[in-house]
Amino acid sequence: MNSKYKEYKAPYILEKHPFEAYIPEKAKTLIIGTFPTRKENRKFEFYYANEKNVFWDILGKIFNFQFHFDEGMKAVNERKEFLKDNLIGITDMHLLCYRRKGSSSDEDILHIKLQDIFFLLSQYPSINRLILTSRTEYVGALGLLKIYFMQQDKFLEIPQSATKLIKNTFIYEERTIKIFVPYSTSPKVIKDYGFDSILDMYKQVFSD
Template sequence: MTYITNNNFEVETHPWQPFIPKKADKLLLGTFPTHPRNRKTYEFFYPNPNNDFWKIIFEIAGLNIENSQKKDPVRLRKKVLTQLGLGIADICHMIYRQKTSSNDNALFPIEFTDIFLLLENHPIITTIVVTSSSKNSSTLAWLHQYCSLNGNPFIIPTGKLPKTATLHFNNKIINIEIIPSTSRQSRIKGDERLEMYKNALLKSN
């Protein structure tokens, strides 16, 4: 019998730069974009219509998601993020992707986004909002790896979501708000998840 021994993977580099408005005081952090086959509508963060990210963001901003696919959807999304004072980025800049999967468990970080440099360049950011935290393949786990690589780890909290952690950087405290993924595979959905996003994104720094 012949067995499979080749672990097929692709190397991918993040297709977009982080978007951080001038007055953003929070940085919303994900893992890495979905596989290109799922980027069906626009070239910007969370382009998969089966992910609820923009539905949640638009609802928090008091806008109708149904209008978001019309003229210049990327510009509209940047406008909404600016209105909410939110920057957006992903923790991974370069990854291995196994078998074209968009599941975080099929991704392996090669190079992290330089989060500390983003914080240096945007000093009014005092909160990082982390959008997944399950197991070792998540925004939280990879953010912790990046911070540890730079000799500045933080304590990962235990317990149920939402959770908070504290990062000390450049003589100030960065709050880390940990909330569930907007993937439809997430265990936490609906109003419960929406309320967690509202609390994290609208909280005063």
Template sequence: MEIEQHPLEPFLPGNARLLMLGSFPPQKKRWSMEFYYPNWNNDMWRIAGLLFFNDKDHFVDKSRKAFCKECIISFLNKKGIALFDTATAVRRLQDNASDKFLEVVQPTDIAALLQQLPQCEAIVTTGQKATDTLCALFSLKEPKVGDFTEFIFEDRPIRLYRMPSSSRAYPLALEKKAAAYRVMYQDLQML
């Protein structure tokens, strides 16, 4: 079975206070842009639009049925949000985007990412596979969805937030997902 290497470089703004980690990008055929959370059926950028701009379509280019990468990057740089995934190499056990059928072949060196983000005070995992992978790497007890746990990384306290998956396959309304993310962004004084 083919091993897929991560197709994107980590997005690490120097001012990042939050590191957002998914599991792994979907297959390219599902991308609406060349960036994180590219699947049109993923609500991550709709959640951010709703919370920060009171408009779920703030990052949407309706004419192209795609997300506006440049708008997203500008937003992330301004807010200090870094992005990557918890796996750098995977096997897809089925021909779909489901985390349930992803086998992590090589987990990401999260410590190396955190070393490049000296202002980072929190990590958020955006789904079960990402949470499981990160908790295994740092020997952490998994927080409940919508909650956090704290750990020490190189003398620095870091919060691990566990948010609901932004995938539409996760059975929760957009507004309820946004409500969980709102608590995290307010805790971090980003909203």
């Protein structure tokens, strides 16, 4: 077999999402990301476990909560309890995907099977707000949600914005669901836009 062909094929690895959606009873908010960082980057087996991602720092600031554990099951349990106390659920859009070259970038994760968001909304009728944690067209959480809508023979119209908090609504089972898309909390975006600008966006999300 041609060595160049081997080099082309090898970087793509099939991955199944490593954990279930976590949605407490009576959750009002559902946070939706794309896919977890690669295992060697994770400090604990739960969402946003890369120590360079400021997701949990942002939520801690908003809810005036200090996380005491940064790794292992104590970190997982502490974050689950925090989400439960604040009626927040969390999941990702990818259930099954190809990851390219071990990258955690959305651009290098190719979807095969997407999370069934409508099923989750039906199972948890108290949810009235979705927070999508990335906005890149086609590969970010917002882009993947649009693809999911198309798969369900529906259309989600949300104008893109490079600089503003994205907001919109849609109707599902006779209830209004709000959508918010702040900047990503990834290290690259923090470097480009700063912690405070992302914190301000998330404050708007939880105050609206």
